[in-house]
Amino acid sequence: MSILRTENLSKVFISRKGIVKSENVVALDNVNIELNERELIGVVGASGSGKSTLAKTLVFLYKPTTGNIYFRDENITKYKSGKIKKYRKNIQMVFQDPYASLDPNHTVEWHVKRPLILIKYKGDINERINELLNMVTLNPPEYYRNKFPHQLSGGQRQRVYLARALAVEPSILIADEPVSMLDVSVRIGILNLLKNIRDMLDLSIIYITHDLNTVSMITDRIYVMHDGKIVEEGNTDSIIKNPMNSYTRELIEAAPNPYKRI
Amino acid sequence: MNHDLFKNSTVNGVSFKFNKIIKPLKILLTNNKAKVGFIILAGMIIFGVLGQFFAPYNPNRYEFVRSMPPSYSHLLGTTVYGQDVFSQLFYGAAPTLLVGFSVGIIGTFISIFVGISAGFASERINNIVTGIINIFLIIPGVLLIMLFGSYFLGIHQSLGYLPTILILVITGWAFGARTFRSITLSIAKRDFILSSMLIGESRLGIIFRQIIRAIFPVIISNFFFTAMYGTMGLTFVEYLGVGNLLQVNWGTMLYWAINNEAYLTGLWWWILPPSFMISILMFSFILLNFGMDEIGNPSLRRFNSKKNKKGDLNEHPEN
Numbered sequence: 001m002s003i004l005r006t007e008n009l010s011k012v013f014i015s016r017k018g019i020v021k022s023e024n025v026v027a028l029d030n031v032n033i034e035l036n037e038r039e040l041i042g043v044v045g046a047s048g049s050g051k052s053t054l055a056k057t058l059v060f061l062y063k064p065t066t067g068n069i070y071f072r073d074e075n076i077t078k079y080k081s082g083k084i085k086k087y088r089k090n091i092q093m094v095f096q097d098p099y100a101s102l103d104p105n106h107t108v109e110w111h112v113k114r115p116l117i118l119i120k121y122k123g124d125i126n127e128r129i130n131e132l133l134n135m136v137t138l139n140p141p142e143y144y145r146n147k148f149p150h151q152l153s154g155g156q157r158q159r160v161y162l163a164r165a166l167a168v169e170p171s172i173l174i175a176d177e178p179v180s181m182l183d184v185s186v187r188i189g190i191l192n193l194l195k196n197i198r199d200m201l202d203l204s205i206i207y208i209t210h211d212l213n214t215v216s217m218i219t220d221r222i223y224v225m226h227d228g229k230i231v232e233e234g235n236t237d238s239i240i241k242n243p244m245n246s247y248t249r250e251l252i253e254a255a256p257n258p259y260k261r262i
Numbered sequence: 263m264n265h266d267l268f269k270n271s272t273v274n275g276v277s278f279k280f281n282k283i284i285k286p287l288k289i290l291l292t293n294n295k296a297k298v299g300f301i302i303l304a305g306m307i308i309f310g311v312l313g314q315f316f317a318p319y320n321p322n323r324y325e326f327v328r329s330m331p332p333s334y335s336h337l338l339g340t341t342v343y344g345q346d347v348f349s350q351l352f353y354g355a356a357p358t359l360l361v362g363f364s365v366g367i368i369g370t371f372i373s374i375f376v377g378i379s380a381g382f383a384s385e386r387i388n389n390i391v392t393g394i395i396n397i398f399l400i401i402p403g404v405l406l407i408m409l410f411g412s413y414f415l416g417i418h419q420s421l422g423y424l425p426t427i428l429i430l431v432i433t434g435w436a437f438g439a440r441t442f443r444s445i446t447l448s449i450a451k452r453d454f455i456l457s458s459m460l461i462g463e464s465r466l467g468i469i470f471r472q473i474i475r476a477i478f479p480v481i482i483s484n485f486f487f488t489a490m491y492g493t494m495g496l497t498f499v500e501y502l503g504v505g506n507l508l509q510v511n512w513g514t515m516l517y518w519a520i521n522n523e524a525y526l527t528g529l530w531w532w533i534l535p536p537s538f539m540i541s542i543l544m545f546s547f548i549l550l551n552f553g554m555d556e557i558g559n560p561s562l563r564r565f566n567s568k569k570n571k572k573g574d575l576n577e578h579p580e581n
Contacts (some may be wrong), residue, residue: 087464093460101453105475115461116469161457168461181558 002073003204004035004058004091004172009067011228027053027227030067033206035172040198040205042215042236044251045224045225052076052096054225055176058206059093060084070137089119092165096177098157102149108133109145132163135200136193152244154184162193166201173197174206179214191218212255216240224248294551302546306539310355319346321353321510332531339531342522350510351535357511358496361423362543363429365492370485372435377442378469382450391444398436404502406433407495411504426505430495439485445477483554490547497540512536 011028016033027050035041045051058061060079062161068077076087095101102111112129133141136159149157158178165173176192179187195218198205209215215222216236224232224245232245243249274546318337319326323345330340338347380391407429449455450473455567458468474481499505500513507514519525519533 059460061459086459086461093457094456095453097453101457103454103458103472103476105472114458114463118462164457164461 001033003037005024005035005070006031007068007070009057009069010064010065012065016257020083021095026228027208028057031230033230035204035206038198038202038204040195040207040219042222043206044210044215044222044226046164046210049225050228051225052176055174055208058174059088059091090169090170091172091174092168092170093174093176094161094165094178096159097181098154102157102160104149104204106144108147109168111160111164112167115164119168133166135166136163143149155190158182158190159193168197171202173177174208176208177210180209180211187214212240212251224251269570285365290553293553293556298551299546302542303550306355306543306546307359311361313352313355315326317349317353319349320349321345329529338535339351341532342529347521347532347535349511351517351541354511356494356511357423358513361496362489362493364427365434365495366485366489367428368431369435369483369488370438371389372431372436373484374481377439377475378446380443381446382465382473384507385534387404389551394442397441399440404434408502408504410445411499411502426472426499429499430492434488434491434495438488441480444471445480449473451538479554486547486551490544493540493543506555512540
C-alpha cells in the first residue's frame with residue numbers, strides 16, 4: 001500500500017528578466033513517484049535535475065504548480081497552514097549540508113528537545129533525548145548533549161540532525177543527499193544508520209542522491225531523474241545491471257570505480 | 263573546561279543566567295577597540311550620575327561675574343549670563359546620555375519589530391512594510407524634526423525630554439529596520455530555520471528562539487548606532503531651537519554658546535567642553551560598534567594566538 005504518492009507533480013519557477021519578459025524554469029515535469037510502507041527508495045540524478053525541488057515540494061517548503069500529492073490516499077495538495085503543520089508531523093527531511101541545518105547558537109540538547117516539546121511528548125523528555133541520541137549512535141549521550149554544532153564533526157552533526165528529525169516520530173523520512181557533504185569513510189556509517197532506523201522504526205525513506213554507489217547499497221527501488229522528468233524507474237539491482245535509458249547508462253558509466261582509470 | 267561550565271549550568275539555573283550575561287561581556291572586552299569604548303562609556307555614565315548630585319553650583323543660577331575665564335573656583339569659567347560652565351557640563355551629562363540611550367533602546371526595539379516582521383512575514387506584508395520603511399528613509403529628518411519640534415514646543419515644559427526622544431525615534435528607526443529586514447530575509451532561507459518550520463515550530467517561536475539570537479550582534483551594533491544618532495540629534499534639535507532651551511544639557515549649552523557667538527568673543531571655555539564631551543561620547547559609541555562588528559563577524563576577527571597559548575582554550579570565539 002502506498003503511503004506517499006505524487007500524480008503528475010510539476011513545479012515551475014518564474015524568473016523575471018526585466019519588466020515584461022520572464023522565463024519559466026521547469027524544475028519538476030509531471031513526476032509520478034510512489035513510496036510504499038516500510039520501503040527505502042532512491043531518487044538519482046545529476047545536479048539540477050530537480051531532486052531537491054522534489055524533496056522540498058513533498059514537505060511543502062515549495063507549493064506544487066500543478067499535480068497532486070497523496071498521503072495515505074488522501075489528496076493533500078490543497079492543504080493550508082494548519083493542516084500542513086499536522087501533515088509535517090508525518091514527514092521529515094534531512095538536509096544536505098549538516099553545517100547549515102543546525103542552529104549554531106544552540107546545543108545538541110536543544111535541537112532534540114524542541115521537537116519533543118512541540119509534539120507534546122508524554123514521557124520523560126530527558127530520557128527520550130538520551131534514547132534518540134543512542135539511536136543515532138552518539139554515545140555516550142551525556143557527552144554530546146551540551147555540545148554546540150561547531151564542536152562536532154560533519155558526520156556527528158548529520159546524526160544529531162537525524163535525531164532531531166526522528167524526535168517528531170515521522171512515518172516518512174526524506175533524506176536529501178545526506179552523505180554528499182561527508183567524508184567517504186563516514187558515509188557508510190550514516191547509510192547503515194538509515195537502514196537500521198528503517199528496520200527499527202518501520203519508516204519509509206526517500207533517499208535522494210547523485211551517487212549511484214551509495215544508492216545501490218541500501219535502496220529497494222530507484223527513480224532516475226533527468227531535467228525534472230523521471231526517465232527510468234524500477235528495482236535497484238535490475239536498473240544498475242541493465243539500464244534501459246541512455247541517461248541512466250551515462251550515470252552508471254560516470255560513477256567512480258576504484259578499479260577504473262580514465 | 264567549557265564542558266564543566268555547562269554541566270554546572272543545567273544544575274544551577276541562576277549561575278547559567280549569570281554566565282549568559284558575563285560571557286558576552288568577556289568576549290567584548292577581549293577586543294581592544296571595544297575595551298576602550300566600554301571604558302570611556304562607563305566613565306561617561308559615572309560622570310553623568312555623579313553630576314546629578316555633586317555639581318558645584320546650581321547650573322541655572324545667573325549670579326556670577328560674566329564671561330570669567332577658567333579659575334580655581336570656576337573650573338571652566340562662566341558664561342555671558344553668569345552661569346558656571348563646569349556645573350552645566352557636569353549636570354547636563356545625565357540628560358544627554360539619557361536621551362541618547364532612550365532613543366537607542368526605543369529606536370532599536372521598533373526597528374527590530376518592523377524589520378523582522380517584514381523579513382519573516384508573507385511576501386505581501388514584506389512589500390508593504392518595506393514601502394513604509396523606504397518612505398521614512400526618504401523623508402528628510404531635519405524637516406520632521408522642525409515640524410514635530412515646533413508642534414511640541416507649546417506643550418514642551420510639562421513633558422520634559424519626552425518630545426525630543428519621540429522626534430528622534432521617529433526619524434531614526436528606519437535605517438535599522440532596513441538592516442534587520444535584509445538580514446532576516448537572508449537568515450529565513452537558511453536550512454536551520456527551514457528545519458524548525460518542518461518540526462512544527464511557530465513563526466513567533468522561530469523569531470524569538472533563533473532569529474533574534476542569530477542577529478544579536480547586529481542588534482547591539484544598531485543600538486550603539488541609534489544611540490549615537492540620539493545624542494547627535496539632541497544637540498541638533500536644541501541647536502535648531504525646537505527643543506526646550508531651559509533644560510540643561512550639552513545640546514542647549516552649545517545652542518546658547520553659539521547664539522551668543524562665543525567663538526567670536528573668545529569664550530573658548532564655553533564652547534569647547536560640550537563639543538569635546540559629545541565627540542568623546544560619539545567616539546566611544548563608534549569604538550564599541552567596531553568592536554561588536556569584529557565579534558559578530560568572524561571573518562573580521564583576528565585570532566589571538568598569544569591568548570590561546572596561555573591556556574585560554576575554553577574561550578570559543580564562535581560563541
